[in-house]
Amino acid sequence: MKEQVIKILTELRPEFDFTKEGLNFIEEGMLDSFDIVSLVNELDNQYGISIDGLDIVPDNFCSVESIVALLIKNGVK
Amino acid sequence: MDFVFKNKRISGILTILPRKAIKFEDEIENYSFSPAKCMKLKLAMGYKEHRIAEPGQTSVDFAIHGLQYLFDNGMLQKDEIDAILFVSQSPDYIMPPSSNIIQGHFGIKQDCLCLDINQGCAGFEIGLIQSFLLLDQPSINKVVLINAEVLSSRTSKRDRNSWPLAGDAAAITIVEKTNDNLTIYANVKTDGTNAFALNIPAGGFRMPSNAETAVMEQDEAGNWRCKDNLVMKGDDVFNFVQREVPPMIEHLYVQSGVDRNEVDWYMFHQPNKFMLHKLADKLGIPHEKMPANIVENFGNASGVTVPTCISYNLGDQLVNGKMRLCLAGFGVGLTWSSIMMEMGNMNFNKIIEF
Numbered sequence: 167m168k169e170q171v172i173k174i175l176t177e178l179r180p181e182f183d184f185t186k187e188g189l190n191f192i193e194e195g196m197l198d199s200f201d202i203v204s205l206v207n208e209l210d211n212q213y214g215i216s217i218d219g220l221d222i223v224p225d226n227f228c229s230v231e232s233i234v235a236l237l238i239k240n241g242v243k
Numbered sequence: 244m245d246f247v248f249k250n251k252r253i254s255g256i257l258t259i260l261p262r263k264a265i266k267f268e269d270e271i272e273n274y275s276f277s278p279a280k281c282m283k284l285k286l287a288m289g290y291k292e293h294r295i296a297e298p299g300q301t302s303v304d305f306a307i308h309g310l311q312y313l314f315d316n317g318m319l320q321k322d323e324i325d326a327i328l329f330v331s332q333s334p335d336y337i338m339p340p341s342s343n344i345i346q347g348h349f350g351i352k353q354d355c356l357c358l359d360i361n362q363g364c365a366g367f368e369i370g371l372i373q374s375f376l377l378l379d380q381p382s383i384n385k386v387v388l389i390n391a392e393v394l395s396s397r398t399s400k401r402d403r404n405s406w407p408l409a410g411d412a413a414a415i416t417i418v419e420k421t422n423d424n425l426t427i428y429a430n431v432k433t434d435g436t437n438a439f440a441l442n443i444p445a446g447g448f449r450m451p452s453n454a455e456t457a458v459m460e461q462d463e464a465g466n467w468r469c470k471d472n473l474v475m476k477g478d479d480v481f482n483f484v485q486r487e488v489p490p491m492i493e494h495l496y497v498q499s500g501v502d503r504n505e506v507d508w509y510m511f512h513q514p515n516k517f518m519l520h521k522l523a524d525k526l527g528i529p530h531e532k533m534p535a536n537i538v539e540n541f542g543n544a545s546g547v548t549v550p551t552c553i554s555y556n557l558g559d560q561l562v563n564g565k566m567r568l569c570l571a572g573f574g575v576g577l578t579w580s581s582i583m584m585e586m587g588n589m590n591f592n593k594i595i596e597f
Contacts, residue, residue: 199478203284207287207517
């Protein structure tokens with residue numbers, strides 16, 4: 167799942183390296199609110215889920231780990 | 244705040260759209276995004292095409308064009324109009340009221356209540372509720388509700404939060420008494436503490452427009468706009484909608500005693516496709532029952548989107564039959580409102596261009 171998330175992020179913003187440890191994607195300016203919309207759309211489609219609108223907050227998209235946690239919360243195994 | 248109305252109906256909706264259509268692809272260079280990113284956003288948000296008024300076309304012009312069409316085609320008689328409600332955030336003047344200008348233009352009788360209402364995204368629902376309230380008076384049998392916006396002229400083309408979705412339009416809704424034993428359920432909520440989530444800083448008496456308010460400035464996200472332009476704090480608005488709208492609709496089910504599956508169509512305000520799909524998913528409603536094609540094809544004309552949605556998606560189906568609709572508007576104010584009602588056997592329900 168982690169590799170798939172990195173792949174989606176890299177397709178979204180190919181200019182950044184999402185494999186680096188310790189980065190906060192939001193604070194580093196790697197993802198803006200429009201990227202988050204595109205990312206959620208992509209995750210919903212790829213995993214057949216619908217991430218709750220209330221969960222679409224920066225904290226849930228600041229790292230690969232936080233995105234994976236969100237997917238697990240939505241029943242992705 | 245809940246409302247219940249009896250023996251009222253919508254007998255006609257005429258939506259008036261600008262002829263000028265602008266494709267999203269033709270404006271990509273304004274947004275400083277890569278083409279790939281733009282295409283992803285196009286899919287997610289529903290950026291396709293939007294209708295924009297010609298320079299000089301005002302909200303009153305759209306209303307007059309639509310009313311003239313109704314009079315010319317025998318769809319409405321001047322002497323039966325007891326009230327004109329004009330709901331807009333882009334009136335022709337601060338003074339006088341647009342509704343009075345329209346009454347005067349057509350020489351409509353003086354026994355006519357004219358009222359301008361400053362409301363935005365929930366403007367159709369607020370206008371309907373006000374119309375239903377007026378119709379409780381013995382002297383008022385027919386209300387002409389006009390929703391009209393030309394806010395594109397106050398939206399920066401280099402503001403990617405707002406411009407791709409900006410739209411201009413008007414809708415004329417005829418609301419009247421009926422002997423049909425129909426009950427309409429409605430509710431409204433307000434949160435003025437977040438009033439500036441959507442705002443136009445300059446142009447009122449607090450900050451009159453001048454050369455300084457016309458100076459373009461870049462915000463942290465890279466959008467360019469001046470103080471005369473519309474500002475939308477997109478994240479705040481998104482969170483507000485996802486937080487407040489689902490419980491409002493859940494409350495409407497209880498209030499009306501109508502199950503979600505008994506609703507034929509959910510005609511919601513059209514901020515963007517992504518937001519509407521998230522609302523539908525949260526409420527357990529199939530996307531097909533909550534059209535998102537108005538923002539996609541015509542843009543978001545604030546309070547005009549719901550009547551446009553009804554005209555575009557249902558058209559003659561509401562002339563020849565009846566359906567149960569759930570209407571909802573949410574945004575500027577902040578104001579959010581919803582209505583559960585049966586609609587049908589209408590005299591007209593169509594779109595024209597201006």
